[in-house]
Each structure stands twice: as C-alpha cells, then as structure tokens.
Amino acid sequence: MTSADALRARFDEPDELGYGIEEELFLVDHETLDELPLAREVHERADGDPRFKLELMAAQLEIVTPPSPDVETAVAALAVARRDLAAVAEPIGRLMSAGAHPTAPELSVLTDDPRYQHTLADYGERARRQLVSGLHLHISLGGADRTLAVYNALRSHLPEIAALAANAPFHAGRDTGLASIRPTIAVNLRRQGVPPQIPSWEWFADALEWGRVSDTVPDTRRWWFELRLHAAYGTLELRAPDAQASIADVHGVAAFAFGLVESLAARHDAGEDLPVHDTWRIDENRWSAMRDGVEGTLADLETGERVPTRELLRSRLPELHPATEALIEANGAMRARAAGLDGAAAYLADAYTSAPAAAP
Template identity: 30%
Template sequence: MVPLIGIEEEYLIVDPRTRHVVPRAAEVLAAATDVLDVVHEITRFQVEARSAPSSDLTDLGAQLRAVRKEVAAAARTCGLAVVASGIPVLGDVVPPPLSDDVRYRQGQVLYRALQDEISICALHVHVDVPDEEHAVYVGNHLRPWLPTLIAMAANSPFFVGRDTGYASWRVISWGRWPVSGAPPYFPSFGDYELALRALSESGALMDPKTVFWDTRPSPKLPTIEVRVADVPLDVSDSLTIIGLIRALVVTALAEVARGDRGLPIPSEVLRAAYWRAARDGLNGYGLDVRHGTLVPAPMMASRLLEHVRPALAEAGDLPFVEEGLDRLLARGSGATRQRRVHARGNGLTEVVDDLIEATVA
C-alpha cells in the first residue's frame, strides 16, 4: 500500500513596492477566505499552507499550485505579494514580530536571540508510518540522505540584503537551535525516549512540538515528518523532493522490517555534510557520508534516485520523479535561479520581483 503524504509549505509576505518582507500576515489570512487550510506562523512575516493527505503526487501538485495562487490573490487584495524563499531577501527582520500566540511568547523567553533569524520558510513532508518507534528507525535510515535533499531544495542564498555565500542560509541559521538539524542516531526507541526526557529536563524543549530535528515522529499524527528542505521556488521541485522522501520512507520501512535500524553515521560527519550541502547546493560537491568521500552533488542526487528506484516504481512515481530530477539538475535549485537573476546587475529588488512571479508560475 502506498503511504499517504501531507504537505506544509511556508511563504513570506512582501511589499511589492519596497520588496521588503512586511509583518502583515494577519491581513493576508483575513483576505484568504476561500483557502481551506492556510494559517499563521511564528512571525507575522509568514503564512503556512497545508495540503489534504493524498497518495498521489499529481493531486498534491494541484493542491500546492492552487493554494499558492489563492494566497497570492489574497495578498494582492491587500497590496502585498507572497514569495517562496527560505529566508527574507530584503527587509528589517531583527528582531522579528512574533504572531500573537502564547507558545511563541514562551519561546521568546526560552530561546532569546535565537529567534532573531526565525523568519524562515521550509517544506515539511508527512509520510504515514505505523507508529513512533518505526518513525525513529526510519529517521535513522534517512540520515545519510538528508544533505542531498538540502542541496536539491536550496533556496535561500540572500539574507536581508547580503549574499551569504551559501545556497541555503536557512539551514545554517536554523542549525544553531538546541534541537534542530540532523537527528541523532538512536539504536532503540528507548534511547529516543531517554534523550527526549533529558532534553526536556535541560530546558531545550518546551513540549514535543519543539523537537525540531529534520526528521521526527510527528507529535500529532501517525507520520514521520521530514522538514529538511527550504521551501522550493518551483512546485515541480517540491513534488520531486516529496516523491523522493516518500520513497526513502518506504525503502526504510522495508529495511526496518528486516531488523535493520540504519547505519550509525557519526553526528559530526553528518554535520559537516550538512554544512557542505548548505554552502554549495547542487553547484559543487557533496559528502557521501556512507563512504566518507566527496562526490559531485548531482551524482549524490543520482545515487539517491537509484537507492529508492524500486519504491518509486512500486508507487508509480518513477517516470514523474525521474523527469523532475532531470529538470532540477539541468536548471538548478531556487538558489541557482536567485543568483542568476542577481547576476543581471539590477540588484536584489529584481530577485524579489522574480520570486513573486515564480512562486505562482
């Protein structure tokens, strides 16, 4: 049986005249009366769209395209626009204006200046799994492939007027949080529970929702949540990544059923692979953490495809994902597009203009 998938995408609200992010998410949400599941996020610069669960990538694509267009239309009625970018390109974002929610205010007390760069937008993918224990072991199996997903989805090279030199500054910024980035390897579910108790005792967690690792058992749903990717600029890239993630989960579930709880890649090696992927994206080399060797990032993407090819074929997704990956590797990620537009010499305002157009293209 092909597992159901649920999607969350986050978008930034921008003023199309200044091209700066603006804290007017509440106005956009009030205008988005025809959008069934668009909600506020931690800052007032952002909104989050959620799909209905589906097993079909084409259906998910239709949902994502429709919600992007509807949210963009709601923004236009307010004289605003939305962009799919991992981090703000322009604007005054430090400290960010938080949404009116008691949890966010509690987080401000707990996490302090860590929240200064919290105006980030990601793609979250929920895939059905039998239970939390399976989710933990599936996460073990996904760990070696997370840097490759970072490179493919990279879409945050510019941060408030500055070229960071990275393809995904969101990954670097987010990685400073105490429970974020790549999850640790857990040899047993009991080890996972012990770790969460210790993290809670330390004060690093407010509640299960603040387990921000890039794979985690969902605190609310019978799913594993994979939250490693910048929000892609192009919906077709989102769907390629979603298809690969589901295939990774299906492949991992089969391995877990055989008693394999995953390869225990050292956390420091995975951290270095994250850094390399976030810096270079698809335009450089990635670290194959299984072998400790640098290989061209597109080759790592091809190795990922081969790893999950049987699961893609079983789901009927193989031609769709093969075509999407070929397209992504040929033209590059959102970060590549942002830099290409910037290289025309008209400044970051043109980058934001292109993001506005491409988000709903």
C-alpha cells in the first residue's frame, strides 16, 4: 500500500522545476508506409539505449527524454533522439508520428511481452485497436501541495491543449470527420479522458489501494487518464496531446502546455485558490476539441459562453512561442487534411525528421 504520507514525500522530493517528454511513434514500411510490426527488431538494434522503449503495439516505439532543466533542453533532447532512432530503424523501416496511423487497419498486432498480457487478457480485441500515439509531457513542480493544486486546475485546460495538438483526422483509410480520432479509440480501455478531481493525498492513496486490491489498477502506470499524478516519478504527466508530426510541432505543444503549468503554479504560490470545475463540463469541451481542433469554439466553464478556440489559446499566456502560434493557425490535423488521405502518410514520414513544421 502507498500511503498519503509516502505520496506527499514523493512529490515533495524535487526542489526545482524539471521537464521530460515521452513520445510514441509508428514504425512503417519504407515503400508503402504501412504499419510494420517489427518494433522489437528495432529495439534490439538500439542495444539497450534507455531512451527507446517498446510499446503495446508491435508497430510502435516510444522515446523517453532524460529530465531537463527547461523546455528547450527537453525538446532538443527529443530532436536528437528522433534522429538517432531513425538511424537505428533505417535498415528495417521508417518512423512517423501522429495521433493515429492514417491507413492502418483497425486491428493491429500486439507486442509479445509479458507486461502486456494483463492488457490483452482484460480487453481482448479492444487492445488490438490501440495503434494510437500520444505526446506525454512530464513536469516536476517541487512540492506536493503545489502539484495537487495545479493538477486539479489543469484538468479544465485539457481541451485547449488537446485542440492545439489534434493530429489524427484519418484512421483505417478514411476521413473520420474529427480533428483527432485518438480519444474515441483510447476509450476502449478504461480510465481515459478527463480525470477526476483529487481532493487530497489521502483520497489518492485510497483510490490507488482500491485499484490494487480489486486488480483493476494493479499499478499506477494503468492510471491512464489524460492527466495524472505519476507516483513513480513524482511528476505531473499530461497525456492529452496527440503525437506530433515534426519536432517543431512538439515544441509548440510543449511550450504552451508547460507555460500553462508554470502559470498555474505561480498563481498558486501567490495565494490564489485555483478554480476547479466539474468533470462533465470539461468533457463537453473535450468533445469540441476532438471534433474541431483549433477551428472550433470552447465553452467558458463558468458562464457557458462559447469562445473561439484560437482566441482562447492566445489569451492563456502573455507571450506565445512562435511554434505555438504556428499550430494555432494550422495544427497537425489541418496539415494532414491539406495533404489528403492519399498523401497524409508521406507527409507524416517526411515531417518526422524535419526541423520546421511546414505545410504540405
């Protein structure tokens, strides 16, 4: 059992801000750009490099950056890791990054690994639908009370971040009509979407213990919501963004999301009681973000008044990174649609190692 005191101590450990990025991506055939379920072979060629991990799906890998002192360093580390992994993979296949592969079939091959047997046994065929990729952003806030306050407040902003990062309009060879199909696939597994408010560390400890005893959440890694308190790392982990086509797009999403977290932390430190909203209201905005991306509107969680998403994004921070501004104008979903269903995979594969996020 993990006690409330142990959780507090874990999140109190870091004494300064720290940043990390995890990126899930697809291995594809050099010529056809179809999914290629040979990620294990690529991982073996990486010869134990700790930056590269296997994932649930056999055509999927994950890059994990080391803890970094700032956003720029974390993004730079990811850029190097992208290039290094592409070189390792080159004899086998290419890499691409998006919320969903645009043309892969709905059912895919799972990685043959003991740690995924629980998922396969629990979900059966639904586990084979999970060829989707996310961009996971970690930040250590240097204090348990600060982290919990920011967690509860950041829930309200998940739709904004998801709209900015929407990058999955195509799936199984069709236009889904959504900016991101990924949440509708992920929801086939439990504990997805907007997480519950966590009123105290005691509540969280009780929730984790119930999950352990019931074997529904045997460890904290299965707390799969779009935002979670990562008890193993002592970080706040944001899981709402789709994986991004280019490193520039990653930078745009990370700069906005981390900037928003820093802003909320500063407001908490100044004595402000950060607003916390009902999950169902946030869920309504999450649907709008999934459907329309940056081209839609989101509802004010207090008044219900609808505001253009672009306007709302620009209002959140006093200054936006140029890569963030570029995504507000045309995010990944819009660029993929500009490439068309037949050209989307080539666009994504070409963008993977490119520095700018140029429109196709």
